């Protein structure tokens with residue numbers, strides 16, 4: 001290890017300062033909004049009744065109301081990256097708040113279906129901006145050793161938001177205009193985030209990008225408590241080295257050049273394949289069909305209290321994201337994916353088999369019908385395999401794709417994450433709007449077998465292409481992709497970095513013990529003297 005790497009290592013070794021933790025939590029409110037806004041819709045659709053246009057919602061209106069947010073998010077995510085590079089990460093968070101607030105107000109006041117769809121779309125733009133910016137902001141601030149975990153705090157906020165939305169939705173089912181309250185509640189976290197973000201700083205990487213070194217130094221010294229001035233300077237130099245900014249006189253030329261660069265520079269293109277591939281896998285393995293339609297499925301297989309079962313499913317998602325939080329940096333991203341994906345495949349296969357033995361049909365291509373009147377053993381198998389699916393999804397593919405920022409070099413990070421986040425929303429939109437049709441056309445067994453097949457394909461993709469990036473500095477992550485996917489080299493480097501961290505840990509603990517020993521002895525001596 002050369003001197004510079006060793007200085008940078010010591011810099012990355014610093015524990016997240018209270019400021020980094022605060023910034024992470026504030027940014028994660030975007031994750032909470034993402035989860036809450038995608039989560040409340042399943043109960044709101046039931047509770048709306050005849051409140052819009054004085055008529056019950058038709059099946060396709062329900063689909064449009066659900067899909068409007070994903071569509072807005074897809075469009076928002078597409079532009080958020082370029083805007084983040086031009087104007088900063090902080091203004092993007094503030095803009096997403098404005099969209100959340102506008103969208104929620106329009107929905108609360110809606111009396112027609114199209115106003116509701118409009119409100120959902122505006123809110124979706126906020127969700128798209130928030131879903132891109134929160135993980136990017138956090139990963140740019142985090143010391144590499146804790147990057148994985150700090151980014152997962154945002155995913156925890158997403159899954160927590162979904163759980164809270166299910167919970168509040170269940171509580172408000174019978175309340176008059178309860179769905180308006182359900183939407184209105186989302187104004188509270190948004191307003192809190194807006195007020196807090198105004199006072200917070202942008203990321204040092206962004207400041208360096210804009211040539212504002214003084215501000216960058218200032219933020220680093222606060223986010224990396226205990227870092228020496230030498231290591232801060234080394235870090236700024238490193239940011240500068242990675243900061244081969246995209247040429248171009250205006251936003252359009254710059255964005256075009258960034259798009260060219262991400263496709264033409266091999267390491268950037270590999271990063272793009274990985275980031276988009278993982279986001280696609282996350283969506284096309286079918287989790288969100290459960291998020292949006294679990295109530296319908298559980299009702300069909302015979303559970304009277306389907307909302308409670310849905311809460312168990314999203315609770316499992318939250319719980320296993322929490323477990324991922326503890327293991328992602330230690331066990332590594334690649335390993336947890338290689339554990340999670342085969343588990344998903346097995347649970348989906350079991351689900352497909354169980355559906356095969358149930359008498360489920362489609363009535364007029366519009367509603368699922370179960371010819372069994374009692375809850376059968378197969379219904380229990382379905383619920384168990386869905387809980388198992390939720391757990392194996394949440395531990396790996398539910399969160400790893402959100403580590404996407406680490407794959408891209410600084411100059412194309414905004415555009416790269418915009419592409420991959422857009423893939424995420426395109427996948428979510430496709431799955432949520434085709435799931436019921438799939439159940440109808442290829443049967444529930446065919447649908448879940450299809451998702452099992454996608455999981456198998458995903459396993460092959462991850463095994464051959466996804467390197468281990470835990471413990472590596474952001475710059476090293478991009479170096480790994482320079483001349484191939486370098487799985488073997490990444491595993492060795494990750495192992496080495498973790499060992500170095502461990503050694504440093506032991507060294508510091510030893511030093512602390514040595515320092516505290518004389519203190520302890522003198523305290524004991526004082527006591528003896530006093531006695």
Ligand SMILES: O[C@H]1[C@H](O)[C@@H](O)[C@H](O)[C@@H](O)[C@H]1O
Nearest residue numbers: 155158159288291317398399
């Ligand atoms: O990481 C999140 C999380 O897994 C959510 O539960 C899911 O609904 C989202 O689509 C995904 O991006």
